[in-house]
Amino acid sequence: MDEQETPVTPLRGVLTAARDGLSGIAELLTSLSSADLAEVMTLADEVKSQAGAAQVRVTAEAAHRGEFASARRGDGSVHAWVREHAPSLRQGGAGQVAQLAQDAAASTPGGLWSHGGPEAGPFADETRPEGIVWRRVVSGEVGVGLALTALREVARMKDLLVEEAVPTVTGAILDLGVEWGQAHARKLRPRLLAMYGLEGELDKAHKRLRAGAYLSSPSVAEGDLTEYRMAMTPEQAARLEAAIGPLSKPAPNPETGEIDLRCAGQRRVEALASVLAAAASEDAVAAEPGGAATVVHVSTSLADLLAGLSGVNGTEGAGSVMGSRARDTMLAPSVVRQMACDADVVPVVLGAAGEVVDLGRATRLFTRGQRRMLWHRDGSCTFPGCTAPAAWTQAHHIVHWADGGPSDLGNAALLCQRHHTQVHDRRLIATVHPPDEHGRSVTWDLSRGSYDRDLAERLREFARARAPLKGGRHRRHLDTGPPEGWASAIPDSVLCELADDFEADHLALLAEESNNWVMPA
Known part of the structure; x- marks a missing residue:
């Protein structure tokens, strides 16, 4: 007697035929051409993708029906059900299938599930991350692992994003993951x-x-090697890679032609040792006190570069590191501004279509003579209470280089790394003056936001200082090198316009804070 026809009968026939057909593939391989092999590989991959999508659908349907209600009493679980009925997933993946299917089923109100998928809830809404992910999973395009990665990444960033951009961000994570794998998708967040x-x-x-x-701290590992563990911020990593990158390339012997047999790890650690040896050398310190720490190539769009001149916050001015192992690392606007104080920055300006429209020159923001004068003038970090010696400091532009501050001694102060970061974070400004009774020539205004409050007037002072006196003479000021930085390239009229823009922004911010202020109870 023939088996009674049921809804599962045609589905069983299709799946059984696919299984049996693939199991006999070995007998046919030797007779296939190269083109045939490629075609079979693609078809097998498509079958695998559709089978994975079917497993998610089936598990979600079972979860929606309450097949695992006994799990609440400790008798079973979605994970155990998947492992029992899909033995191949015991090698890995059972937990991910169970999690995604259960999340989809649990998010849907009872009675609103049909055709193997939700009709209501976030997984049914194709404008929400869950719906975008679910649609591409059940189509077989996106694997379960990538789907869960995308949902986690969007959940982490959701409150940090412009609301209307959430679907775009979700799609971007999935697109990158489909092309390069879920590990790369996690790197897309910055x-x-x-x-x-x-x-x-x-x-x-x-x-x-x-x-x-x-x-x-150092730990002596096996073989008497000393082991360190390290994790760095994007800024620190960009500086490190810019410093050791040129020294860690293979170096064949130009005379004998002998190749460099050192592995990449050995070349990198020896490059780091060379940088440290140079930094510790008395000759190096004497040759260039406070020299620029790194040379960093940063790409940005032309629009962002121009917006960065008048934008204090926001994403304008964010840059992507180029030309080192830290390439594609995103640097926040504030990080780019701080690095512009003491690093050689080469801006690579991109046009609307991503083409290179300008390659800037590396600008040593303070000359060797200026740095030497700063060492003698300041002697140590100028932040109140800090005694870090000059050899540990960086030359800081009091009015930031990116805002039009000139590379003059009257706009310079030594700061250690800790206080350099604090000055940028708290947006503090200083005044340079003749030495006081304690020999100090720099006084810091430690009220938070003092930089924004005084910036407009400082820019006007720079413009007035550059204006010629009667008879065409110019004001004299003490300096030891040519004018450099944005201020030397920006016309006085534009510098004054920038000052007006900064002042208007600052007054608007003060008005907003005043309107939001509530008298304490």
Whole structure:
């Protein structure tokens, strides 16, 4: 007697035929051409993708029906059901299938599930991350692992993004993951924050990273090698790679032609040792006190570069590192501004279509003579209460180089790394004056936001200082090198316009804070 026809009968026939057909593939391989092999590989991959999508649908349907209600009493679970009925997933993946299917089923109100999928809830809404992910999973395009990665990444960033950009961000994570794998999808977060984040979110994210950066104490490992563990912020990694990158390339002997047999790891550690040896050398310190720490190539769009001149916060001015192992690392606007104080920055300006429209020159923001004068003038970090010696400091532009501040001694102060970061974070400004009774020539205004409050007037002072006196003579000022930085390239009229823009922005911010202020109870 023939088996009674049921809804599962045709489905069983299709799946059984696919299984039996693939199991006999070995007998046919030797007779296939190269083109045939490629075609069979593609078809087998499509079958595998559709089978994976079917497993998610089946598990979600079972979960929606309450097949695993006994799990609440400790008798079973979705994970156990998947492992029992899909033995191949015991090798890995059963938990992911169970999690995604259960999440989809649990998010849907009872009675609103049909055709193997939700009709209501976030997984049925194709404008929400869950719906976008579910649609591409059940089509077989996106695997379960990538789907869960995308949902986790969007959940982490959702409150940090412009609301209307959430679907775009979800799609971007999936697109990159489909092309390069879910590990690469996790690396996309900084770039997405730079492109679609709320104002200042990328800066805040980079500041939160500082507490997690570390360098372990040395540990003698097997073979008497000394082992360190380290995690760095994007800024620190960009500096490190810019410093050791040129020294860690293979170096064949130009005379004998002998190739460089050192592995990449050995070349990198020896490059780091060379940098440290140069930094510790008395000759190096004497040759160039406070020299620029790194040379960093940063790409940005032309629109962002221009917006960065008048934008204090937001994503304008964010850059992507180029030309080192830290390439594609996103640097927040505040990080780019701080690095512009003491690093050689080469801006690579991109046009609307991504083409290179200008390659800037590396600008040593303070000359060797100016740095030497700063060492003698300041002697140590100028932040109140800090005694870090000059050899540990960086030359800081009091009015930032990116805002039009000139590379003159009257706009310079030595700061150690810790206080350099604090000055940028708290947006503090200083005044340079003749030495006081304690020999100090720099006084800091430690009220938070003093930089924004005084910036407009400082820019006007620069413009007035550059204006010629009667008879065409110019004002004299003490300096030891040619004018450099944005201020030397910006006409006085534009510099004054920038000052007006900064002042208007600052007054608008003060008005907003005043309107939001509530008298304490």
